Amino acid sequence: MRVRKQPLLDGAAALRVRRVLYLNGLRGGEIDDAMQEIELRAIERPPRNRRAATSWACVVATNLAMDVHRRAERDEHFLPAEETAVLDAAEPTGLRDAIRSGLAELPPELRATIVLRFYADFTVPEIATAMAVPEGTIKSRLHRAIDELRERLPMEAMT
Amino acid sequence: MSDKTEDQIREGLKLLAEDVQPPEGAAERRAGVPRISRRVGVVLAGAAVCATLGGLAAAGTFSGGGNHPALADLVRPSGGPMIPAVIPLWITPHYASDGTLTSVDARVRSSTANDSIVLNVMHSTPSGAGTVVYTTQVSTGAVSSSCPSGATGASGPTGASGPAQNCFNAGSVGTATLVPSDWIGGCQRTGHYWVAVGDFTSERFTCDAADSAGPTGALGPTGTTTATG
Numbered sequence: 001m002r003v004r005k006q007p008l009l010d011g012a013a014a015l016r017v018r019r020v021l022y023l024n025g026l027r028g029g030e031i032d033d034a035m036q037e038i039e040l041r042a043i044e045r046p047p048r049n050r051r052a053a054t055s056w057a058c059v060v061a062t063n064l065a066m067d068v069h070r071r072a073e074r075d076e077h078f079l080p081a082e083e084t085a086v087l088d089a090a091e092p093t094g095l096r097d098a099i100r101s102g103l104a105e106l107p108p109e110l111r112a113t114i115v116l117r118f119y120a121d122f123t124v125p126e127i128a129t130a131m132a133v134p135e136g137t138i139k140s141r142l143h144r145a146i147d148e149l150r151e152r153l154p155m156e157a158m159t
Numbered sequence: 160m161s162d163k164t165e166d167q168i169r170e171g172l173k174l175l176a177e178d179v180q181p182p183e184g185a186a187e188r189r190a191g192v193p194r195i196s197r198r199v200g201v202v203l204a205g206a207a208v209c210a211t212l213g214g215l216a217a218a219g220t221f222s223g224g225g226n227h228p229a230l231a232d233l234v235r236p237s238g239g240p241m242i243p244a245v246i247p248l249w250i251t252p253h254y255a256s257d258g259t260l261t262s263v264d265a266r267v268r269s270s271t272a273n274d275s276i277v278l279n280v281m282h283s284t285p286s287g288a289g290t291v292v293y294t295t296q297v298s299t300g301a302v303s304s305s306c307p308s309g310a311t312g313a314s315g316p317t318g319a320s321g322p323a324q325n326c327f328n329a330g331s332v333g334t335a336t337l338v339p340s341d342w343i344g345g346c347q348r349t350g351h352y353w354v355a356v357g358d359f360t361s362e363r364f365t366c367d368a369a370d371s372a373g374p375t376g377a378l379g380p381t382g383t384t385t386a387t388g
Contacts, residue, residue, distance in 0.1 A: 011181065015179065015181050018179050019176035019179045022175075022176065022178060022179045023172060023175060023176055031179075067271070071272065071273065074273065095167060095170060095171045095174060096171055096174040096175050098171060099168065099171030099172060099174070099175050100175050103175075114168065114172075115172065118165065118168050118169040118172050119169070119172040119173070119176060146164055146165065146168065149164070149168055150164050153164065153167055153168075153171075
């Protein structure tokens with residue numbers, strides 16, 4: 001009997017990971033490339049706990065996104081064109097636009113920390129483990145990132 | 160205030176994430192040409208290369224005379240088969256006329272541009288396990304295209320510097336020259352040495368001329384250390 005291997009990520013989990021990549025600033029083909037890279041890594045070094053595959057994939061996605069940004073920084077074209085266009089647009093008005101423009105201005109490490117904490121719902125110790133830095137560093141990054149984003153939030157959101 | 164801000168960030172991220180919608184229906188996806196990422200492309204090319212090299216190795220193309228180890232010698236320490244698509248390590252030991260190792264040229268490959276790869280020189284203990292005697296980091300350059308002219312490369316089936324060498328250049332490659340004097344114990348230790356990158360290991364080689372002509376003939380096809388009999 002032929003056994004069909006279960007994919008690492010089902011539809012909902014894959015969508016969540018794609019969104020983590022998107023929130024970390026990857027776009028279009030970069031997201032597709034990263035998703036294939038995650039699948040390859042899952043084949044080469046599968047996560048120990050398959051039930052935690054989504055979390056594992058979110059961590060890999062975050063690290064891949066940061067790699068992309070580091071490479072882009074070296075190549076001196078940091079912001080993807082799409083994001084630059086958004087920043088050039090009129091003053092953001094809604095919460096979504098505020099977060100979008102705020103994220104775009106955060107350094108990749110801060111951005112990744114925010115996404116893992118508030119989108120992927122990781123705890124501070126989990127983020128510290130994922131990013132291989134001390135918990136204090138994560139707390140500091142969160143503090144800085146929240147401060148920066150707060151300035152961009154629309155007034156009604158602050159009250 | 161802070162909790163409120165965090166809630167707003169959480170909500171904003173959720174709204175922004177909705178920019179990414181589930182892919183279209185499966186039928187539509189099947190109709191389109193699937194996207195192949197650069198790494199997957201390299202991997203697929205590597206798989207084809209490995210399959211070709213496997214055939215060449217089986218046919219005895221690499222069975223001797225050259226200075227390069229056969230790719231078939233790259234195995235996981237567990238003894239499992241090499242993942243054919245990823246060939247991250249290639250070494251060339253250089254020996255003096257008296258059979259003493261002078262240096263080892265190592266080439267490492269990554270699928271990622273400007274990567275930094277940790278390379279360990281290992282020494283076999285009497286029990287057969289390996290200990291690290293030297294560690295270095297090798298930086299790789301830009302990603303180049305895969306094999307220059309098809310799976311067998313440009314130089315034809317000559318073995319030593321033929322298809323394997325050319326195809327190895329696919330991806331992002333870095334080189335290092337390892338000198339025994341840098342290692343713990345230099346060439347004073349008996350036993351075999353090898354180079355490891357992650358789970359991958361090179362073929363074993365000896366360091367001192369006195370070790371090179373052991374009864375096991377472990378150095379095999381490189382044929383560089385048989386002078387002392």
